[in-house]
Structure formats: structure tokens, C-alpha cells
Amino acid sequence: DVVLHALAAEVVALGTPLLGICRGMQLLNVALGGTLVQHLDGHTGATGVFGSHLVKPVPGSRYAAVVPEESAVPAYHHQCVAELGRGLAVSAQADDGTVEAIEPAGEQWVLGVQWHPEMGEDTRVMRGLVEAAAAWGGRRAG
Numbered sequence: 001d002v003v004l005h006a007l008a009a010e011v012v013a014l015g016t017p018l019l020g021i022c023r024g025m026q027l028l029n030v031a032l033g034g035t036l037v038q039h040l041d042g043h044t045g046a047t048g049v050f051g052s053h054l055v056k057p058v059p060g061s062r063y064a065a066v067v068p069e070e071s072a073v074p075a076y077h078h079q080c081v082a083e084l085g086r087g088l089a090v091s092a093q094a095d096d097g098t099v100e101a102i103e104p105a106g107e108q109w110v111l112g113v114q115w116h117p118e119m120g121e122d123t124r125v126m127r128g129l130v131e132a133a134a135a136w137g138g139r140r141a142g
Contacts (some may be wrong), residue, residue, distance in 0.1 A: 005031040017109040017132035019125065025081075025112030029102060032085025040080050040098065050076045050119060055100040061091035062111055063101045066128040073100070073115035073122075080114060109136070 008031040011018050020028040026036055052072045057064035081099040084090070091111070092101035102112045109132030117125040 008032075012104065012108070012110055015108050015136070017129060017136050018111070019129040020110075020112035021118065022076075022114060022116055023079075025102060025114055026079055028110070028112045029081050029085045029088060032088055032104075034085030034088065035082040037080045037082045040078050050074045050116070053094055055092045055094055055115070057092045057101075058090055061089070061101075062103045062109065062128075063091035063113075063125075066111075066124050067092075067122070071122060072120075073113075073117070074119040075115040109133075 004027055008018070008020070008024075008028050012028075012032070018028070020026075030036065052074055054070050055073050056070045057067055081090075081102060084099075084102065087104045088102045089105060090099050090101070091103045092099075092113070094100050098114070100114045104110050109129070111125070111128070113125060117123070
């Protein structure tokens with residue numbers, strides 16, 4: 001995990017578009033100095049089965065620009081963000097207050113989501129990453 005933490009921090013430093021999914025969001029948060037709740041109930045289906053719950057975007061966030069309305073997401077997680085890492089903000093939450101998406105301030109397209117957008121039918125988060133990567137085109141930050 002030390003290598004993954006360093007890699008996540010370096011990707012952010014380089015300006016590369018980044019989408020952290022589930023553990024990837026948690027890793028991004030920890031790489032930037034945040035902490036995790038070690039066990040969370042109610043965010044899975046039956047054992048080994050994805051559940052679904054609603055997430056609400058924070059107005060003005062990068063996530064809200066991609067998905068502006070409350071939406072159901074496919075989820076299977078038992079950990080979540082406790083304290084945010086340096087420079088991160090909440091960009092979506094579940095009804096119970098669980099942090100469901102995080103992002104840093106600024107123009108760089110970095111988004112962490114607690115759920116699995118690749119498992120659902122709504123492709124807007126994945127499309128947002130692809131569009132950001134195409135616009136970035138491999139240029140280095142700075």
C-alpha cells in the first residue's frame with residue numbers, strides 16, 4: 001500500500017486526470033493524509049452482492065458537474081472516509097452522511113467515488129474521466 005499511496009500522490013502532483021473507485025478513493029484520501037472509518041454497516045447487499053443506495057452531489061463540485069442530481073449507485077463497501085486528506089473536499093454524500101465522493105480544489109480532474117460506477121448503467125462518471133484525459137493529452141502540470 002505504501003507504493004500505491006506514493007503513486008496516487010504523484011499522479012495528483014503531475015496533474016494527470018484520476019478516478020479513484022471504492023478502495024481507490026480511500027487510497028487517495030489516505031495518500032493525502034486522511035483517515036478511514038474501519039467498518040461501516042448498510043452499504044452492501046447480501047454477502048458478496050452489490051447493493052444500491054442514493055448519493056447526493058454537493059452543488060458546485062466536479063462530481064455535480066458530471067451528475068447534477070441525486071442518483072442510485074452500485075455499492076459494496078465496509079470502509080469510508082473519516083477525516084479528509086489535505087486539500088480534499090466532499091463532493092457527494094449518502095443519506096446517512098457517508099462521504100461518497102471526494103475531490104481536490106482546483107482545475108485538475110481528480111475524483112474519488114466510494115461506489116463502483118463501472119458496475120452500473122450510468123456511465124457519466126466514466127465518461128467524465130475519458131473526456132478529461134482526452135483534454136489533458138499527456139501534458140505535465142506546472
